[in-house]
Amino acid sequence: MxxxxxxxxxxxxxxxxxxxxxxxxxxxxxxxxxxxxxxxxxxxxxxxxxxxxxxxxxxxxxxxxxxxxxxxxxxxxxxxxPQTNPPDLWLLFAPIKKARTDFIVEKAVEMGAARILPVQTEFTNSERIRRDRLQAHAVEAAEQSAGTFVPEVADLTRLDRLLADWPTDRVLWWADESLKGCDIADPAPAPAAILIGPEGGFSPAERLRLRALPFIRRLSLGPRILRADTAAVAALTLWQVRHGDWTGPR
Amino acid sequence: MxxxxxxxxxxxxxxxxxxxxxxxxxxxxxxxxxxxxxxxxxxxxxxxxxxxxxxxxxxxxxxxxxxxxxxxxxxxxxxxxPQTNPPDLWLLFAPIKKARTDFIVEKAVEMGAARILPVQTEFTNSERIRRDRLQAHAVEAAEQSAGTFVPEVADLTRLDRLLADWPTDRVLWWADESLKGCDIADPAPAPAAILIGPEGGFSPAERLRLRALPFIRRLSLGPRILRADTAAVAALTLWQVRHGDWTGPR
Missing domain, CATH: 2.40.240.20 (Hypothetical PUA domain-like; domain 1)
Structure with missing residues (x-):
């Protein structure tokens, strides 16, 4: 508060x-x-x-x-x-150490994510999250950021299950560390989602599957390796300025 | 390590x-x-x-x-x-709570700032920093981010002094919370710098002075209020993707 x-x-x-x-x-x-x-x-x-x-x-x-x-x-x-809702953009991330997870939730709210989905990947350490605690963080971040919207923090879900039920009209931007030379300019407004991997990245099997999905677009976040919380803010920035509620030329 | x-x-x-x-x-x-x-x-x-x-x-x-x-x-x-140096981009920020200051240094390294300058503004709480500790954070972030460059963390300097001696060929992007509808598309490659204010923003006198400086450009970071660490990553993202070493179309 x-x-x-x-x-x-x-x-x-x-x-x-x-x-x-x-x-x-x-x-x-x-x-x-x-x-x-x-x-x-x-x-x-x-x-x-x-x-x-x-x-x-x-x-x-x-x-x-x-x-x-x-x-x-x-x-x-x-x-x-007035009530102002962010664009219909979800953030999917693999929970990491507690403090970093809290930060990602806080950053997602400040950056205008509409929904926050913790996902369990093959290289994710944590098998559970305190959803109520993360939701309280989201509320506090909304109080702080002068926004009127509070994104829902979903329960931890396995990535493969989430992908199996994915709404196909929602583009999923995958922050792919192996990618160079492509960015988020490709026209893909809301509904959309951003997927940030865990430390250690995605497994080879996950990478193969992600590449084959029709709703996936890959996103490069520059030449250095970013921590997950940095990557979340950077990817949200790119999307918001190109397709979202940050004003300015594209 | x-x-x-x-x-x-x-x-x-x-x-x-x-x-x-x-x-x-x-x-x-x-x-x-x-x-x-x-x-x-x-x-x-x-x-x-x-x-x-x-x-x-x-x-x-x-x-x-x-x-x-x-x-x-x-x-x-x-x-x-090979040795790879980031573009000639400085990050100026007002030190805040210890943990957040550490985060800003870490993020600046990951995002490819070439120099990190803590500045003392009228609304800055801290009157000193542990420069050696922040420099050690920068080293650790470089080890982590797979980069080969370590930005220098400068001593805490008063903003007015820094502005008085400013190299006029270096554009200073000011993340101005009062600004809507302008972004960093304006052509202004390196040398450049980004200025992130303290919590509470800049004083009216500081704002007046900043507006009048010939090397200042204002930068909007969207409709929500961002914490300083979030703002640093967002501003560095915008600059790197437009003018820096993040590949992709502008």
Whole structure:
């Protein structure tokens, strides 16, 4: 539940994600943790404004009614930003060390991924993830990045199963370390997805299978070997600037 | 001193940075730490091959002669990769929390920055950095990324001083959060630099000054607020793919 950096507008700096519907005059309950954060950490009191968003109804200025140990209550006053969803871009990545996995989720939210899918590959170490913890990271990153959308973090799924059920209209950009001299300029707007491999890359069998899939396009991320978290940000940047919601010429 | 992921070539997987010159038949001493790493962590012994690089002479396959508690000795056998320097691109960033600063240095190396300059801005918290520690991070990132170049990490310098002495032929790309709808397509190859602000952005006075400088170009990084480490990778990606050593159409 962090504050966001100063901005040139008068939106409240403190942003909280809530699950309730948001609308003019709506009363909103906040959790025990949120109430503690507002009252004891930020030392806000009744009458102060914060920004609320729920991933569906945009961002709302809400006034604190009361804050207590068991939770608090706020009232929505006005919408301060419309709901803005990112392009329909998924990020598939192989979970790595805990801190790096947390980073990839955080980065995916900041970079505007619409859905985050941890995948288990042949060279993936981890056999399970804490989905709830990663989802909480996604919420925190959304609070921090001034966005109004929170991507869903899916359960860990085996790559081969995911590919077997793949929606064929969704191009899958594969960040292929063996590739040189090709980039993401090929026209392929949303729906799309990006696949980042684990440390150690994909197995020979996985590489053969990926190459043969009709919805795969390969993507080069330059001459150096990137860690998975770096590769995720770089690939998302390339896609967003060419096909996504980063403005500017292609 | 990490190992690198499996690759499709027969270069040794273990890579070490050394300071000595590297050439055919050259004897190279490794430090106590490196000797411990090779012998006790990786359990390598005399006769095993590792890759050495020094930032100047490319990468060399070297055979371990002996490993002892006080250090070890290797002999260069053949060059396995030519020296490859990144484009003349600097990264300027305002140091933030320790872990994030470490990440920015790591990312800058992976992304091919030629020089890393921590800058002190009006909203920068830290008044000093551990330059030696950050330089060691840069070495480790180079070992990991299979590169042969190690960027220099400069001392922390005040932004206003740096700007006062700026080499005017070097375009400075300023990642300006207030900017929408402009990107890095404007032709501006090396020499160049990228400036990433601190959390909280630049002060109004800094913004005024930056806008007035003739060598400044502004750069948008999309509609969401990015953390400094994310912004560094995104900006470096945009520059490398347009003007740098990432191949592909512009």
């Amino acid at each position: 962090p504050t966001i950096p100063p901005r040139n507008d008068d939106r409240p700096k403190v942003r909280l994600y809530v699950e309730q519907a948001l609308a003019q005059g709506q009363h909103v309950a906040v959790t025990q943790d949120q109430s503690h954060y507002l009252g004891n950490v930020l030392r806000l009191a009744a009458g102060a404004d914060v920004a609320l968003f729920n991933g569906k109804d945009g961002e709302w200025r809400a006034r604190i009614g009361h804050l207590a140990k068991r939770g608090g209550a706020l009232t929505c006053e006005e919408q301060t930003a | 990490p190992t690198i992921p499996p690759r499709n070539d027969d270069r040794p997987k273990v890579r070490l940075y050394v300071e000595q010159a590297l050439a055919q038949g050259q004897h190279v001493a490794v430090t106590q730490d490196q000797s411990h790493y090779l012998g006790n962590v990786l359990r390598l012994a005399a006769g095993a091959d590792v890759a050495l690089f020094n930032g100047k002479d490319g990468e060399w396959r070297a055979r371990i002669g002996h490993l002892a508690k006080r250090g070890g000795a290797l002999t260069c056998e053949e060059q396995t990769a």
